[in-house]
Amino acid sequence: MGEVIVVTSGKGGVGKTTTVANVGTALAMRGNKVVLMDADIGLRNLDVVMGLENRIVYDLVDVVEGVCRLKQALIRDKRYEGLYLMPAAQTKDKNAVTPEQMQKLTNDLKESFDYILVDCPAGIEQGFRNAIAGAEKAVVVTVPEVSSIRDADRIIGLLSAHGIAEPMLVVNRVRYDMVRRGDMINIEDTTDILGIDLTGVVPDDEKIVISTNRGEPVVADPKSPAGKAYRDIAARLMGETVPFSEAGDSAGFVSKLRALFGKNG
Amino acid sequence: MGLFSGRKSRDVAKERLKFMLIHDRADISPRFLQMIQADLIKVISDYMVIDTARMEVDLKRVSHPDGHVRSQLTASIPILQVKNMGKNR
Numbered sequence: 267m268g269e270v271i272v273v274t275s276g277k278g279g280v281g282k283t284t285t286v287a288n289v290g291t292a293l294a295m296r297g298n299k300v301v302l303m304d305a306d307i308g309l310r311n312l313d314v315v316m317g318l319e320n321r322i323v324y325d326l327v328d329v330v331e332g333v334c335r336l337k338q339a340l341i342r343d344k345r346y347e348g349l350y351l352m353p354a355a356q357t358k359d360k361n362a363v364t365p366e367q368m369q370k371l372t373n374d375l376k377e378s379f380d381y382i383l384v385d386c387p388a389g390i391e392q393g394f395r396n397a398i399a400g401a402e403k404a405v406v407v408t409v410p411e412v413s414s415i416r417d418a419d420r421i422i423g424l425l426s427a428h429g430i431a432e433p434m435l436v437v438n439r440v441r442y443d444m445v446r447r448g449d450m451i452n453i454e455d456t457t458d459i460l461g462i463d464l465t466g467v468v469p470d471d472e473k474i475v476i477s478t479n480r481g482e483p484v485v486a487d488p489k490s491p492a493g494k495a496y497r498d499i500a501a502r503l504m505g506e507t508v509p510f511s512e513a514g515d516s517a518g519f520v521s522k523l524r525a526l527f528g529k530n531g
Numbered sequence: 532m533g534l535f536s537g538r539k540s541r542d543v544a545k546e547r548l549k550f551m552l553i554h555d556r557a558d559i560s561p562r563f564l565q566m567i568q569a570d571l572i573k574v575i576s577d578y579m580v581i582d583t584a585r586m587e588v589d590l591k592r593v594s595h596p597d598g599h600v601r602s603q604l605t606a607s608i609p610i611l612q613v614k615n616m617g618k619n620r
Contacts, residue, residue, distance in 0.1 A: 415548055452541065459545070
């Protein structure tokens with residue numbers, strides 16, 4: 267039986283879709299059977315980030331409405347063995363599916379896949395409730411900014427109200443140079459404020475923009491600091507213990523540690 | 532250095548966030564606090580004259596001996612004069 271993990275944030279534009287694409291790809295590279303599910307109905311993006319937008323025939327709403335079978339809507343990523351995409355519908359809206367239907371869909375997928383990563387839409391409305399309906403675990407993505415952390419806190423509360431306690435935290439787009447100057451909220455501040463365990467720290471990396479331009483997940487790039495961070499997150503999801511000390515800073519090891527824990531000097 | 536003050540912007544952000552989350556988590560809006568303050572004034576004014584301009588009603592996060600951090604409603608109410616309570620005795 268596989269695991270259903272929803273990736274959510276509250277605030278838009280903090281990197282949910284990029285996280286789903288890269289962590290999912292990394293999990294597949296490690297030999298898992300993975301479905302990336304785009305639950306953002308009406309505003310699909312995951313297909314574009316994965317470079318699979320030209321291969322969509324059926325979508326999630328077609329499956330729910332019985333227009334096609336589940337397997338017909340799954341797009342196999344030819345680059346990575348075991349990686350599949352379940353695209354969202356682009357023309358319907360979020361009320362096209364119910365939480366019960368989403369739950370059934372993820373339950374069916376769990377029988378043949380190891381991981382189902384659900385890309386949750388921004389916001390806390392119906393789309394959010396649909397996306398979390400079938401999930402037993404959650405990853406909360408935030409960037410080190412006040413508005414994003416505030417929304418993450420709200421999401422953590424809502425997840426807990428829906429029976430998903432202790433979500434995993436990914437802090438995205440960390441600028442170590444700014445952390446060192448005292449001009450960015452650091453990792454320790456973020457985990458302190460939100461009170462949940464850290465599962466990943468992704469450094470700000472221009473290779474993300476480049477890889478999204480090309481529709482190729484950055485996780486396959488051995489030189490990308492963000493790519494390494496995503497591979498580490500995948501390993502942690504698989505239950506491995508991976509130290510946080512090599513989070514892709516270009517400076518030395520000691521200053522990396524200092525930046526991570528916010529020690530001055 | 533911060534853009535507008537000598538404080539690090541990280542520390543300003545942290546402080547602002549902590550304050551925001553107290554209200555968010557308690558689900559109490561500033562307007563709700565104003566309603567509580569107005570009612571407190573009504574009740575207390577029967578017994579004393581208070582300085583409503585300097586009165587403060589606030590939510591704080593307080594660490595308890597059991598290790599939990601909880602929200603606490605704090606009211607600071609400067610008294611100008613205690614009313615003659617003779618008739619109430």
